[in-house]
Amino acid sequence: MDFLLNLLPYVVxxxxxxxxxxxxxxxxxxxxxxMETINLAHGSLFALGMYVALFVITPQFGWFPELQQAxxxxxxxxxxxxxxxxxxxxxxxxxxxxxxxxxxxxGKDPLxxxxxxxxxxxVIEELIxxxxxxxxxxxxxxxxxxxxxxxxxxxxxxxxxxxxAFAALMIALLWLFLEKTPYGAIIKAGAHDSExxxxxxxxxxxxxxxxxxxxxxxxxxAGVIMAPIWGIRPQVGVDAVVPAFxxxxxxxxxxxxxxxxxxxxxxxxxxxxxxxxSAWSLLSMYLLFIAVVTxxxxxxxxxxxxxxx
Amino acid sequence: MSAIDNERNEPPIDTSRRRILKVSALALATAGAYGVAxxxxxxxxxxxxxxxxxxxxxxxxxxxxxxxxxxxxGMDERLGAMLAIKEINAKGGVLGRPIxxxxxxxxxxxxxxxxxxxxxxxxxxxxFLIGALHSGVANAISQVAQKYGCIFLNTNSSSPTEAGKxxxxxxxxWDGNGTNFALAIVKNAMAVNGKNWVLLTNDYVWGHQTxxxxxxxxxxxxxxxxxxxxxxxxxxxxxxxxxxxxxxxxNVVAAAIGGDDIKALRQQVVQVKLNKSPAWINNQQDWxxxxxxxxxxxxxVFGTNWYYRLDLPGVKExxxxxxxxYPGVQIRVPGNTYYNGYMATRELLRAVERAGTTNNxxxxxxxxxxxxxxxxxxxxxxxxxxxxxxxLQQTIYMATYNDAPAEKDDIFRILAKLPPKDVEDPEAPxxxxxxxxxxxxxxEM
Numbered sequence: 001m002d003f004l005l006n007l008l009p010y011v012v013x014x015x016x017x018x019x020x021x022x023x024x025x026x027x028x029x030x031x032x033x034x035m036e037t038i039n040l041a042h043g044s045l046f047a048l049g050m051y052v053a054l055f056v057i058t059p060q061f062g063w064f065p066e067l068q069q070a071x072x073x074x075x076x077x078x079x080x081x082x083x084x085x086x087x088x089x090x091x092x093x094x095x096x097x098x099x100x101x102x103x104x105x106x107g108k109d110p111l112x113x114x115x116x117x118x119x120x121x122x123v124i125e126e127l128i129x130x131x132x133x134x135x136x137x138x139x140x141x142x143x144x145x146x147x148x149x150x151x152x153x154x155x156x157x158x159x160x161x162x163x164x165a166f167a168a169l170m171i172a173l174l175w176l177f178l179e180k181t182p183y184g185a186i187i188k189a190g191a192h193d194s195e196x197x198x199x200x201x202x203x204x205x206x207x208x209x210x211x212x213x214x215x216x217x218x219x220x221x222a223g224v225i226m227a228p229i230w231g232i233r234p235q236v237g238v239d240a241v242v243p244a245f246x247x248x249x250x251x252x253x254x255x256x257x258x259x260x261x262x263x264x265x266x267x268x269x270x271x272x273x274x275x276x277x278s279a280w281s282l283l284s285m286y287l288l289f290i291a292v293v294t295x296x297x298x299x300x301x302x303x304x305x306x307x308x309x
Numbered sequence: 310m311s312a313i314d315n316e317r318n319e320p321p322i323d324t325s326r327r328r329i330l331k332v333s334a335l336a337l338a339t340a341g342a343y344g345v346a347x348x349x350x351x352x353x354x355x356x357x358x359x360x361x362x363x364x365x366x367x368x369x370x371x372x373x374x375x376x377x378x379x380x381x382x383g384m385d386e387r388l389g390a391m392l393a394i395k396e397i398n399a400k401g402g403v404l405g406r407p408i409x410x411x412x413x414x415x416x417x418x419x420x421x422x423x424x425x426x427x428x429x430x431x432x433x434x435x436x437f438l439i440g441a442l443h444s445g446v447a448n449a450i451s452q453v454a455q456k457y458g459c460i461f462l463n464t465n466s467s468s469p470t471e472a473g474k475x476x477x478x479x480x481x482x483w484d485g486n487g488t489n490f491a492l493a494i495v496k497n498a499m500a501v502n503g504k505n506w507v508l509l510t511n512d513y514v515w516g517h518q519t520x521x522x523x524x525x526x527x528x529x530x531x532x533x534x535x536x537x538x539x540x541x542x543x544x545x546x547x548x549x550x551x552x553x554x555x556x557x558x559x560n561v562v563a564a565a566i567g568g569d570d571i572k573a574l575r576q577q578v579v580q581v582k583l584n585k586s587p588a589w590i591n592n593q594q595d596w597x598x599x600x601x602x603x604x605x606x607x608x609x610v611f612g613t614n615w616y617y618r619l620d621l622p623g624v625k626e627x628x629x630x631x632x633x634x635y636p637g638v639q640i641r642v643p644g645n646t647y648y649n650g651y652m653a654t655r656e657l658l659r660a661v662e663r664a665g666t667t668n669n670x671x672x673x674x675x676x677x678x679x680x681x682x683x684x685x686x687x688x689x690x691x692x693x694x695x696x697x698x699x700x701l702q703q704t705i706y707m708a709t710y711n712d713a714p715a716e717k718d719d720i721f722r723i724l725a726k727l728p729p730k731d732v733e734d735p736e737a738p739x740x741x742x743x744x745x746x747x748x749x750x751x752x753e754m
Contacts, residue, residue: 006556009552009556010549010552013548013549013552014549016548017546017548133638133639134380134381134384134639135381135597135600135601135639135640136381136569136572136598136600136601136602137601138576138601138602138603138606146580147582148580148581148582153555153556154552154555154556155555155581155582155583156581157548157577157580157581159580160548160580228576228580229545229546229573229576229577229580230545230546230573231569231572231573231576233381233569233572235376235377235380235569239543239545270546270549271548271549272549274546274547274548274549274550274553275549275550275552275553278538278539278540278549278550278553279512279539279541281540281541281544281549282541282543282544283541
């Protein structure tokens with residue numbers, strides 16, 4: 001019984017971590033699922049989301065000091081909400097530009113898309129370095145979501161609860177959007193059979209642009225949410241893109257619930273090994289991946305390919 | 310390069326007419342595509358100096374991380390090395406020769422460190438190699454350097470093994486190591502905070518060796534290591550570690566965590582309000598890893614070998630030179646990693662000047678006999694190179710957050726300053742087996 005009671009905090013922590021991993025992977029999953037393009041710039045766009053939020057919360061308008069002063073007079077909570085809204089819009093727009101560049105790679109060897117997004121990742125990271133420098137930054141948090149709460153003997157971070165709840169909300173909203181709206185139906189149909197969607201008179205080019213922007217905006221939201229936990233630095237995107245890639249393959253490419261379940265599994269495994277076999281905590285997610293993919297090559301919720309029939 | 314004893318095993322150069330024609334055609338094509346300037350690139354380095362009647366530049370290979378866990382500190386130490394080079398070039402260089410620096414990113418990865426070292430020595434004809442943060446990378450570079458006899462200055466990598474079992478005749482260690490810092494901090498922390506300790510260890514050579522040194526001192530003084538938690542490199546989420554620490558309830562957590570990992574750890578400790586209790590010690594706190602984190606995150610007691618507000622002669626001028634040379638950098642004042650990069654480079658070039666030659670064996674002997682006054686090093690006590698381990702023995706400072714800062718960047722309060730004799734690593738001389746001079750390839754550039 002004592003063991004179970006001791007274990008409980010780690011399970012809760014693992015679930016919370018899993019929701020955050022799932023949030024990081026959502027945008028990646030959407031782009032891979034619909035466009036069959038692996039967006040290696042996902043991590044850099046995640047980082048860009050962090051920096052845009054930082055700028056919105058603590059702006060440096062060198063030429064307009066009065067404007068800056070007036071804006072900074074707004075409560076931190078209000079600026080945080082503005083950042084959470086503006087970061088995905090800005091990064092999503094940036095993503096649209098990237099999608100325009102990617103169009104020439106559609107229908108060609110997937111390596112072209114990989115190379116292009118890899119190059120974009122490097123460019124974005126260096127742009128961040130040029131604009132914001134390479135030192136560590138911190139995202140100021142409103143009081144309502146910072147601080148800590150004592151539950152029994154243990155102290156938990158309020159922000160963790162907020163971040164996990166926010167991740168769960170984003171997952172639910174994305175599910176509602178994909179399942180309950182006509183736009184979601186078009187996206188899913190586009191993922192299933194793009195030629196048929198085009199034959200029905202739907203502008204596939206615009207659909208791809210929209211999906212890419214949405215996926216990238218989700219990366220930016222994940223960046224804003226993870227910023228207070230991971231810290232803000234130009235190379236932080238690498239920390240996001242690797243687990244995101246692993247989670248979508250583990251969950252089954254293009255599956256929302258697959259990504260969520262895989263995220264939770266990875267969170268639990270990392271959280272539990274962190275406590276009981278700490279040296280294995282990072283390796284554990286790769287071992288889980290190998291174990292699952294060995295027996296189910298298309299991931300947990302991956303659809304059967306025509307080649308498997 | 311005129312090799313006294315050519316051990317570099319370079320492949321013979323193919324000088325057949327066909328090959329020369331091919332290479333020339335390729336070079337012309339490149340010039341056509343990109344303008345004439347690229348064609349003169351290698352010529353500028355290898356021949357233009359002789360045509361202009363200048364002496365051949367002395368090339369320093371900078372093996373500093375620009376990416377990975379220690380990217381920030383790698384950039385910082387590079388700035389230090391570059392300022393030392395700039396100052397010496399302004400005085401006419403070394404032996405009348407200008408100094409050139411070539412930097413290659415060692416990526417906080419041992420395999421890259423080896424590759425970069427090999428390339429700098431064999432292709433770029435680097436006379437000396439400078440720079441390292443990650444002890445695994447430092448060890449990898451030094452193995453390549455020893456193979457060629459190329460002197461390598463380990464500027465900032467602090468595993469005790471660097472001047473212990475992984476020491477080499479060509480390698481000189483410029484920073485304090487995990488044992489030095491543990492000797493400076495641990496006994497005092499036990500007296501003040503208690504005897505039950507948890508070790509939080511970065512899972513690679515520096516973390517292991519530093520925690521081992523801490524464990525030895527704790528146990529020798531009647532304390533107990535309740536648990537050692539291994540932290541893989543690039544860990545970004547410390548929540549389960551922090552839960553574990555709360556369950557264990559130790560008196561002290563001794564962290565041997567570095568680079569981006571310690572930044573994430575510090576922020577997450579603050580989020581769960583563990584920064585006040587238990588007591589924290591971080592063996593060594595590199596300046597770029599703490600700069601900009603904010604007062605709450607700079608908790609605990611930690612070691613360093615230099616601070617920009619030490620009240621010593623030359624410090625203000627050193628800080629001013631940094632700020633004048635690098636006005637745009639975000640770290641507005643220099644820290645320990647910059648200082649080590651600067652000092653190592655300066656002392657190497659001075660040693661070459663004193664030796665009157667670039668012959669590596671003669672320069673090694675100069676460095677082995679190195680003594681630097683406290684004034685010259687801007688530290689509280691004189692420093693000296695231990696010829697048996699090739700580690701510079703120097704002042705170690707114990708510091709904590711400064712809650713009464715004189716200015717924005719004044720975030721450290723120095724608690725104690727310890728002379729080199731008090732913190733000397735007792736194990737290093739017994740484990741370090743330097744190669745003989747004869748077994749070290751000799752060269753002159």
